[in-house]
Amino acid sequence: xxxxxxxxxxxxxxxxxxxxxxxxxxxxxxxxxxxxxxxxxxxxxxxxxxxxxxxxxxxxxxxxxxxxxxxxxxxxxxxxxxxxxxxxxxxxxxxxxxxxxxxxxxxxxxxxxxxxxxxxxxxxxxxxxxxxxxxxxxxxxxxxxxxxxxxxxxxxxxxxxxxxxxxxxxxxxxxxxxxxxxxxxxxxxxxxxxxxxxxxxxxxxxxxxxxxxxxxxxxxxxxxxxxxxxxxxxxxxxxxxxxxxxxxxxxxxxxxxxxxxxxxxxxxxxxxxxxxx
Numbered sequence: 001x002x003x004x005x006x007x008x009x010x011x012x013x014x015x016x017x018x019x020x021x022x023x024x025x026x027x028x029x030x031x032x033x034x035x036x037x038x039x040x041x042x043x044x045x046x047x048x049x050x051x052x053x054x055x056x057x058x059x060x061x062x063x064x065x066x067x068x069x070x071x072x073x074x075x076x077x078x079x080x081x082x083x084x085x086x087x088x089x090x091x092x093x094x095x096x097x098x099x100x101x102x103x104x105x106x107x108x109x110x111x112x113x114x115x116x117x118x119x120x121x122x123x124x125x126x127x128x129x130x131x132x133x134x135x136x137x138x139x140x141x142x143x144x145x146x147x148x149x150x151x152x153x154x155x156x157x158x159x160x161x162x163x164x165x166x167x168x169x170x171x172x173x174x175x176x177x178x179x180x181x182x183x184x185x186x187x188x189x190x191x192x193x194x195x196x197x198x199x200x201x202x203x204x205x206x207x208x209x210x211x212x213x214x215x216x217x218x219x220x221x222x223x224x225x226x227x228x229x230x231x232x233x234x235x236x237x238x239x240x241x242x243x244x245x246x247x248x249x250x251x252x253x254x255x256x257x258x259x260x261x262x263x264x265x266x267x268x269x270x271x272x273x274x275x276x277x
Contacts, residue, residue, distance in 0.1 A: 040249065041081040043097050044088060055275065057084050057099035058112035064124045074119045074147060076101075079246035086245075086264050087271065091183075104129040109136055114274045117145045118242055121153030121211075125160050134164045137224075137232040142274035145233065147240040150210020154220075154237050161224065161233065170222035170235055179221075179231065179273045186269070190262035191219040191239045195247040195254050207238060230277045234270060241267055 046054055057080045061072045080099035088095040102109055105128050109115070115136075117123070125133065137143060145157065158170060173179065180186045191206045198206070207216045216238045224233040244263020248255045 038081055038097075039078055041078070041085055046094065046096060050094075054094050054096040055087065055114070055271070056096040056112055058109075058115045059099060059101050060115050060117045061101050061103050062117070062123055062125075062129070064122050071119055071122075072101075072117070075242040075246040079242045080116075082248055083245040083264075083267055087268065090264075090268060091272075093271075093275070104132045104136070110139065110141070113140065114142050114144070114271060117143065118147045120145055120157045120160070121148040121150075122156060123160055125163060130163050137164075138226060141232065143233045144236070144270055144274075146236045146242050149208050149216045149238055150212050151214040152212040153210065157235070157237075165224055165233075168224050170224050170233070173221045173223045173231075173234075179234070179269055180266070181269070182276075183269050183272050184265035186265060189219050189221055190266055192241050192244045192258045192263050194240050194243045195250060198254055198258065199251065208240070231273065234274075 059072065059076065059080055064071065077099070081097075084095050084097060084099055087093055088097070100112070102112070102115070104125075109132065133143070148154065148157065161170065175186070175189055180189070193206050193208050197208045207219075210216050219239040220235075220237040222235040222237065223231045224235075226232050241263045244259045245267065248259040
């Protein structure tokens with residue numbers, strides 16, 4: 001497993017309360033009408049002599065479908081580009097401007113210590129994917145799962161992960177855990193709705209509705225750990241961090257309320273934890 005050296009520039013990170021002010025003052029609300037060849041996301045130079053020192057956002061492709069038919073490609077590719085940009089800007093982590101898409105059975109999987117799966121509500125792993133993911137995680141890899149809502153979608157994911165880790169069950173991660181505080185000091189477990197849900201009527205509603213009608217008003221962050229209590233799977237349920245990354249330039253209110261205050265701070269915390277444990 002290729003581990004990237006991570007150094008957090010502490011002066012760059014302010015308290016959770018003031019972080020949004022700094023984002024807004026620096027004009028980080030992006031005009032998506034500016035075409036820079038990456039749908040408006042700036043590019044940057046990297047040191048080609050040290051490719052192993054670059055963090056690369058790695059999204060996992062799978063064959064089954066998500067709840068809305070988007071499946072693995074939901075929020076792609078703006079989500080991955082924007083998040084990579086913010087990591088590059090907000091930390092001293094050297095980040096690859098080009099995210100990658102991988103199958104779990106790809107031999108290159110073990111070159112990427114962090115992988116991302118989205119919309120797993122109808123996900124089904126093949127036997128080969130089960131074996132590959134188990135080997136990846138127990139060899140130091142970190143899986144983040146995001147953007148699915150309701151009890152039935154969670155139960156589907158839980159059963160698939162039980163095939164990968166038959167001796168382990170996900171548990172609710174307490175707010176006191178370092179993953180919520182290692183860079184940004186989060187005061188609550190954040191819930192991020194899709195931009196369309198957030199703009200629909202009552203802005204106090206921060207959740208999306210589930211297919212099975214179950215309660216989705218409470219976000220859940222669950223984990224599966226290895227024998228040394230390292231989180232190797234982090235599950236973001238009843239929330240959509242990826243939309244907070246993807247949609248940052250489409251609506252100033254959504255950007256300031258969800259991208260700045262919730263989606264980016266927690267995302268940076270998750271990557272920081274993954275790369276330092």
